[in-house]
Amino acid sequence: MRGDLRMRKFITILAALGLFAMLIVPTFAQEVTEEPTVTTAPVTEPTAVPTVAATAVATMEATEEMSMMEDMGGPTVADFIVDNYVRLGEAVQTAGLVDTLNSGDFTVFVPNDGAFLTLLNDLDISLNDLYSNPALLEGVITYHVVPGIVTSDDILNGGMNVLDTVHGGSLAFGYNDVTSRVTINGGAASIEQPDIVLSNGIVHVIDNVLLPPDADVLMTNPMPEATEEAVVAKSLLDISSETLVRLTELVNAAGLADELASGEYTLLAPNDGAFTTLLNELDTSYEGLLGDQELLMDVLTYHLIPGTLTAQDLTGTVTTVNGATLNFGYDPSVSRITINGGAASVEQTNFRASNGVMHIIDNVLLPPQ
Numbered sequence: 069m070r071g072d073l074r075m076r077k078f079i080t081i082l083a084a085l086g087l088f089a090m091l092i093v094p095t096f097a098q099e100v101t102e103e104p105t106v107t108t109a110p111v112t113e114p115t116a117v118p119t120v121a122a123t124a125v126a127t128m129e130a131t132e133e134m135s136m137m138e139d140m141g142g143p144t145v146a147d148f149i150v151d152n153y154v155r156l157g158e159a160v161q162t163a164g165l166v167d168t169l170n171s172g173d174f175t176v177f178v179p180n181d182g183a184f185l186t187l188l189n190d191l192d193i194s195l196n197d198l199y200s201n202p203a204l205l206e207g208v209i210t211y212h213v214v215p216g217i218v219t220s221d222d223i224l225n226g227g228m229n230v231l232d233t234v235h236g237g238s239l240a241f242g243y244n245d246v247t248s249r250v251t252i253n254g255g256a257a258s259i260e261q262p263d264i265v266l267s268n269g270i271v272h273v274i275d276n277v278l279l280p281p282d283a284d285v286l287m288t289n290p291m292p293e294a295t296e297e298a299v300v301a302k303s304l305l306d307i308s309s310e311t312l313v314r315l316t317e318l319v320n321a322a323g324l325a326d327e328l329a330s331g332e333y334t335l336l337a338p339n340d341g342a343f344t345t346l347l348n349e350l351d352t353s354y355e356g357l358l359g360d361q362e363l364l365m366d367v368l369t370y371h372l373i374p375g376t377l378t379a380q381d382l383t384g385t386v387t388t389v390n391g392a393t394l395n396f397g398y399d400p401s402v403s404r405i406t407i408n409g410g411a412a413s414v415e416q417t418n419f420r421a422s423n424g425v426m427h428i429i430d431n432v433l434l435p436p437q
Contacts, residue, residue, distance in 0.1 A: 142267040144170045149271070154313040154340050155184040155195075156209075162199050163206045174269040175214040175231075177239070177252065179277045180260070181340045182416050182428040185311040187277040189419065195310050204283065210235035211280040217270055220262035223250055237281045247402050253278060275415065304421045305329040312428075314343040318357070322364045333389070333424040334373040336407070338432045339415065346432040366390060370435040376424050379405065379417035392435045407433060 143151070146169040150157035156178055160166055169176070179187075187208075188195060198205055213234040222228045229241045242251045249258040250272075257276035264271040305328040309316040315337055319325055328335070338346075347354060357364060369390040377386070382396045382405050397406045405414040405427075412431035419426040 145174055145176055145266050145269040145271060146170045148264070148266050149176070149178060152341070152344070153178055153181060153273075155179075155181045155311050159184075159199070159205060159209055163202065163209055165206065165209055169213070170268065172215070172268065173217055174234075175216065175218040176269060176271050177212045177214075177257070177259070177274050177278070178271050179212070179257070179274055180415075181311055181313070183257075183275060183277045185307070185419065185428065186416055187279075188310060207235055207280050207283065208277065211237055211239075211278055212274075214239070219270060220250060220259065220272065233280075235280050239278070302421055303329045304333060304335050304424050304426055307419055307421050307426055308335065308337055312337050312340060314338075314340045318343075318364060318368060321358050322361065322368050324365075324368055328423075330423060332375060334375065334377040335424065335426040336371040336373070336394075336412075336414075336429050336433070337426050338371070338412075338429055342412075342430060342432045346434075366435050367432065370394075370433055371429075378425060379414065379427065382414065382427070388435075390435050394433070 146160060146166045149160055149169070150166070160169065184195075188198065191198075198208075211233050214231045215234060218228055218231060219226075223231075223241045224243065231239045231241070233239060239252055240254070242254070243249070244251050244255070244258065247258065249260065250262070251258045252274065257274040257278055259272045260275050261273035264273070305316070305319070305325055308319070308328070319328055327333075343354075343357075347357065350357070352360075370388050370392060372389040373386055373394070374389060385393050385395050387393050395408055397409070398404070399406050399410070399413065402413070405417075407413065407429065412429045412433055414427050415430050416428040419428075
């Protein structure tokens with residue numbers, strides 16, 4: 069009897085489950101069959117226009133990478149600039165554009181720190197003159213900012229060779245087969261480090277500051293005209309302190325400030341980014357480098373050459389204040405003077421001072437042990 073009762077209960081449960089399945093399956097099936105009509109329609113578009121498809125894929129990949137950065141709490145465009153490019157970071161903060169650069173997706177063409185020194189020389193102004201002209205400062209910065217995400221592949225292969233900037237003017241792109249670099253505005257600048265993906269945009273590092281078309285109009289407040297005497301009156305220490313923050317701090321820490329202010333030297337000045345690379349190579353911190361006086365003095369004096377050597381004079385073997393030698397060459401593929409077989413190259417040349425000349429280089433040179 070108990071067995072029959074159990075069997076009846078089992079049959080009843082099966083019947084109930086069967087009825088339940090009959091009720092829900094049609095609804096579920098209807099939902100499944102309706103879904104493809106939503107997703108299949110746009111599939112044919114990319115095959116019709118392959119260039120657009122390729123650009124879309126590249127943009128989608130950059131967007132996916134940025135989404136990952138956002139999930140990981142990666143740095144924003146403004147954070148990256150402030151942390152890694154001292155002069156542009158300072159300019160962005162002075163112009164009050166940090167919140168703007170954090171407010172949306174942007175592509176920013178970031179001039180390296182040495183490029184600002186060239187800009188000041190080209191305009192015959194000081195850094196304070198630039199900062200005291202808000203219209204010019206904001207105009208220069210926003211001329212390097214493009215709304216949306218634009219990768220180097222978009223520029224080279226996606227047909228995006230003219231881009232409108234936040235400032236209002238446009239940037240025109242080309243390609244230099246000799247240097248294998250993307251050029252901007254007919255070679256006014258070139259991209260030296262492309263596609264640094266951040267949480268709200270992408271950065272391309274460039275080797276010169278770009279002036280907007282209306283730069284003359286923006287300079288409405290007359291700048292004090294720098295005479296040749298005023299320029300020459302600046303010492304090597306004065307010139308380096310205007311843009312090369314890291315080098316100036318280290319020179320002061322090593323007690324070499326007076327020497328750079330008065331002695332006659334040729335200074336091979338590493339840009340600020342070069343010191344970040346050095347810290348990684350030495351596996352040390354900035355504070356650790358500051359605390360090692362012997363290493364600091366060895367490195368800095370290896371970048372000082374007695375006397376005044378212009379770019380034309382940087383050839384062959386030259387003895388430094390350190391006592392060790394530097395070997396200069398020339399790389400025609402990038403049109404640059406090289407040092408120690410390519411350990412560093414000269415980015416910008418012939419910044420004349422009252423007590424010598426300065427050349428900006430792209431790496432810190434380590435003296436032989």
